[in-house]
Amino acid sequence: MTISRFIASAVLLLTSAHLHAFEFKTVGANAVVLYDAPSTKGGKLFVAPRGMPVQVVLTYGDWAKVRDASGDMAWLEQRSLSVRRNVVVRNINAKVRSAPDDGAPLLMTADKGVILELVDPQPSSWIRVRHRDGISGYIKMADVWGI
Known part of the structure; x- marks a missing residue:
C-alpha cells in the first residue's frame, strides 16, 4: 500500500512540476x-x-x-x-536580420552578453528584438537566453 501511495505521489509531483x-x-x-x-x-x-x-x-x-x-x-x-522582457545573447557574433530568414539582410551582429529587448514574445525559431540603439530585427532563438 505504501509503495502505491509513493508512486502516485511521485506521478502527481512530476505532472504538476511539468505543467508549471x-x-x-x-x-x-x-x-x-x-x-x-x-x-x-x-x-x-x-x-x-x-x-x-x-x-x-x-x-x-x-x-x-x-x-x-x-x-x-x-x-x-x-x-x-x-514585466518588460529582455533577452541576452549567448553566442558570439549572433546575427540580427531584417526578416526571420538566414538570407535576409544583416542589420547588426551582437556579441555574447548583449541585452536585447524582446519585441514579440511569440517563440518560434526566430524572435523579434530591439537593441538600445534602436535597431530592430530578428534573431535566431537559439542565439539568446530569456525566452
Missing part, C-alpha cells in the same frame, strides 16, 4: 543586489545590472529566487523586477 512554466522577467530600472537567501541579511552574491533577464524559479513572500543566463541562482526582492 517558469516565468521570465527583467531587472527593473535600477541595478539590484542578489543574495544567497531571501533576506537582506543574507550573503550578497553580486549586483545584477538593470535590464538583465532572469528566470523566476520560486517566490517566497516579497522575494523571488531567480536563475540567470549562466545558470546561477540567487534571491532578489520581487519589487525590483519588471
